[in-house]
Amino acid sequence: MGKPQYHTDIVKSFVNWSLVWGVVAVLVGVIVSFQMVNPDLNYPPYFTFGRLRPIHTNAGIYGWGVGTIFAMFLYMAQRLCKTPLWSLGLAKFQLWLFNITIAASAVTLLLGYSSTLEYHEMEWPIDIMIVVLWVTFSINIIMTIIKRKEEQMYISLWYMMAAIIGIAILFTVNALAVPVSAFKSYSIFAGTNSANVQWWFGHNAVAMALTAPPLAMFYYFLPKTTGVPIYSHRLSIISFWSLIFMYLWTGAHHLLWTPVPDWIQTLAMAFSIMLIAPSWGSVINGYLSMKGQWHQMRDNYLVKFLILGITFYGLQTLQGPMQAIRSFSAFIHYTDWVPGHIHMGTMGWVSLVSVAGIYFLLPRIYGREVYSIPLANLHFWLVVIGQLIWSTSMWIAGVLQAGMWNAMNADGSLTYTFTETMVEMYPYWWIRAIGGIIYLIGILVFIYNVYMTVQKGKEPAPKLLEVEGRA
């Protein structure tokens, strides 16, 4: 049987565009971090913190995160199913719609149109575009899986299916709204129901966009990179089903101490703690897959990205359950501790695994060796150091902030005013901004390396040649 002719050009395009949106996300992130230390950098009405922050988060999650998901899923699905993509035309349409949707989101958010739902700020016309985009993508991947030449599905395909179905359901339910004008709508949910649905969406977006897809990539790229299969496919399957089973109930851990019914909060708390097991199932599987291969941490830069990535996932999934405990939540909720948590996940876990995937793909889609391994190593250290400075400064700031908010005088009055607590935050916000700049430099080094690979990279060994028509 001849080798299937996989489509690689479309993967290339998604990689390139996800990089564009990734740079936008990090750049705007650095800008808003400076707006916090220097409020004079706000230029109303457009260039204010309030309008730029959702551009940062949405460009990060949907532009960079989902853009990479598109690229990687289109690449992995073909290989794991040993069949070309079901429809190249549909994928090309998806690429156009993806970029138009992200650009339209950025423009409308800048103009001040917002649904006010976190991570779902875009107004209803853009919601419709997102639904069409996701359906287009889903049909293509699901049909490719249906048409597969491999009977059994590798674990990455399970995670891909979960992400595809999960995001479709979450997004649609949370988007249910009544439009009142071209750019304004009101959610059909109100009061505590609205909060509950929003965080059911919010936390499961973490599960389906920031956990399942990077796990699909991790399980695919780690064995491909080390040359050794994963430790246990059965363990990966059990981790998968338990993760799916447990995540769904955890959304209300964002709503502890609120008017949401107590029993829902308790259920969310219990399931969040149980989530340690499936999360660490994957972490342990990753570590055990390195048995006899740890020397590759020194010799193979891709392994460094992947193993540090899964380590940050492990830390994230210990910290998260801790935050979901009522007493701990009472202390850190609303403080800067939480952005520290988020960014270990996004800058650490998700981004490290995604860039490892991109480095892996470069020789295979461009037919050229990565231009410079020393630059890739420099990129690694800059992003890891930048992220650690970022997160650590926020954890310290959060504890300080919480301590000051809780401090009381003997007569029961508060020791500090809110403004006094804000003033104390400035040194930490400066440190965060510096961490952000270091991270941004890392990303620019990465982009330069990718650009030079495309322009000047050497021809790879024949085994790596997989570019259409050349393999």
Add this chain to the structure above:
Amino acid sequence: MDMASILYLGVTFGLFIIFVLIVRNTYRRRNKEEKEAPKYRMMNDD
């Protein structure tokens, strides 16, 4: 507890039972080879 919460917990419990069956099926000794096969097969999909 009202009807809604009983339903909510009922669905949770139902899913738990399904999960237990998945674990049993995955870890049955006689299924071992079949369940581990994909990790070897994916290594030569290029």
